[in-house]
Amino acid sequence: MSEYVLPPSGPGGGAGYSTCCHPMDFTVLCVVNGRAEVRGHFSYDSRDPYTVRAFFARGEDDFVEWVFGRELLADGLLRAAGHGDIRIRPSSDDHALIVIELTSPFGTAVLAAPRQALDEFLACAAEIVPLGEEHRLLDWDSELERLLAGER
Structure with a gap:
């Protein structure tokens, strides 16, 4: 499995972000x-x-x-969730x-994914932002302005 993490970076040395x-x-x-097998x-x-x-x-x-x-993904690894x-x-x-x-208006897809791969993905995400600490990254004032302006 290849996995990558982009370190925090931002224009002008400002607050950055990370992805995995x-x-x-x-x-x-x-x-x-x-x-049938599907890549993703x-x-x-x-x-x-x-x-x-x-x-x-x-x-292709x-x-x-x-x-x-x-959190839905994390819960689903332990018990039925969603x-x-x-x-x-x-x-x-x-x-x-x-x-x-x-499930979408076009039908339902039922997929099976390897638990270990999902565990590894969630561990990678937790290294970036620990589960339960997400609120610390949000700019609540900007989010409120976006909502009031009708933006998504």
């Missing part, structure tokens, strides 16, 4: 057609400290991106796998 990316292979669990990766960016991003290959250079809470569009849980068949269910 962890590539991994996922198994799509299909009731009708069996299983998880990424974490301290500029958005509460979230993780999951990218799943749709083609085309990825589908899902954004969800880092409601609605994203659900994560340990596999009942293989303790080395984590099942990720993603």
Whole structure:
């Protein structure tokens, strides 16, 4: 597994940010057609400290991106977690796998990911921002201004 961490840096030597990316292979669990392998990766960016991003290959250079809470991913490694569009849980068949269910208006994908790879990714993210310390990175005044201005 290749993993990289970009050290804090910023223009003019100002406050920077860090990111990590962890590539991994996922198994799509299909009731009708069996299983298929999909490449993808998880990424974490301290500029958005509460979230993780999951990218799943749709083609050679085309990825589908899902954004969800880092805490949801961490909880899903221990027990069933999530409601609605994203659900994560340990596999009942293989303790080395984590099942990720993603639901959109276009359908549902059920993927299996290696627990060890997800553990390593979360450890990398925790080195950047320890779980529970995310609030320290947010500029609450700027966030409030963005919300009041109608920005996302």
